[in-house]
Amino acid sequence: MEKKISRREFLRASAATGAILSMAPCITLAEEPKPIQLLTPQPGSGSSLMQLLWKRKSSREFSPRPLPIEVLSNLLWAGFGINRPDGRRTAPTASNKQEIDIYVAAANGVYLYDAKANLLKPVLAEDIRAMTGRQSYVKDAAVNLIYVADFSKMGDGTNEEKILLSAAATGLISENVYLYCASEGLATVVRANIEKPALASVMKLRPDQKITLAQSVGYPKKTS
Numbered sequence: 001m002e003k004k005i006s007r008r009e010f011l012r013a014s015a016a017t018g019a020i021l022s023m024a025p026c027i028t029l030a031e032e033p034k035p036i037q038l039l040t041p042q043p044g045s046g047s048s049l050m051q052l053l054w055k056r057k058s059s060r061e062f063s064p065r066p067l068p069i070e071v072l073s074n075l076l077w078a079g080f081g082i083n084r085p086d087g088r089r090t091a092p093t094a095s096n097k098q099e100i101d102i103y104v105a106a107a108n109g110v111y112l113y114d115a116k117a118n119l120l121k122p123v124l125a126e127d128i129r130a131m132t133g134r135q136s137y138v139k140d141a142a143v144n145l146i147y148v149a150d151f152s153k154m155g156d157g158t159n160e161e162k163i164l165l166s167a168a169a170t171g172l173i174s175e176n177v178y179l180y181c182a183s184e185g186l187a188t189v190v191r192a193n194i195e196k197p198a199l200a201s202v203m204k205l206r207p208d209q210k211i212t213l214a215q216s217v218g219y220p221k222k223t224s
């Protein structure tokens with residue numbers, strides 16, 4: 001069951017841990033990263049699906065402005081949060097295997113999204129954003145989501161089947177993220193151009209954890 005806390009409780013807890021991503025530039029990487037309790041997802045801008053589809057696009061120019069915790073919470077929930085009491089998610093997966101994990105690479109480290117606990121679990125106290133893609137803009141995005149398929153959750157299918165099904169699931173999650181970004185005026189681009197072995201190595205992934213895609217998300221760079 002998702003733990004709900006009020007915004008006031010959250011801010012108190014965040015102040016105690018220093019673990020709020022919107023304050024990321026203040027956190028030194030030497031500090032041991034702590035779990036970050038995400039906020040309960042909010043209804044959002046109220047734009048209709050048709051309006052969001054008109055706005056959906058890829059953008060590759062990012063402002064350094066960090067994402068407030070409420071935006072990050074909504075983003076992750078929109079992408080692959082739990083939307084039903086039986087634990088099913090905002091994106092479908094073949095046979096409901098839920099094999100995709102979302103890692104969040106931010107300025108103050110890498111976290112794993114735990115949808116059930118509505119929590120970000122610290123994985124690495126390092127800024128690896130530049131390593132999440134071969135293109136120079138990826139280091140500028142407030143966060144880079146790294147989609148990782150856990151083949152150990154996918155049963156006895158062939159490797160080829162697992163690659164296909166996990167790629168499809170990633171695409172569905174990614175489109176949810178695109179639509180959330182369209183609703184909030186955020187810039188985003190999903191990416192395949194990744195040095196996967198190097199990234200998997202720095203993330204200390206197991207051999208049966210496969211990086212599928214990454215997705216940069218942040219505020220758009222001001223153009224004035």
Ligand SMILES: Cc1cc2nc3c(=O)[nH]c(=O)nc-3n(C[C@H](O)[C@H](O)[C@H](O)COP(=O)(O)O)c2cc1C
Pocket residue numbers: 056057058059060135189190191192193194213
């Ligand atoms: C599976 C997939 C992989 C992609 N890989 C990259 C990438 O590595 N780098 C990049 O800048 N854009 C990447 N894109 C974004 C596409 O270039 C973009 O969707 C396309 O140019 C159409 O633009 P639009 O999203 O604004 O409609 C990828 C898109 C998809 C669906």
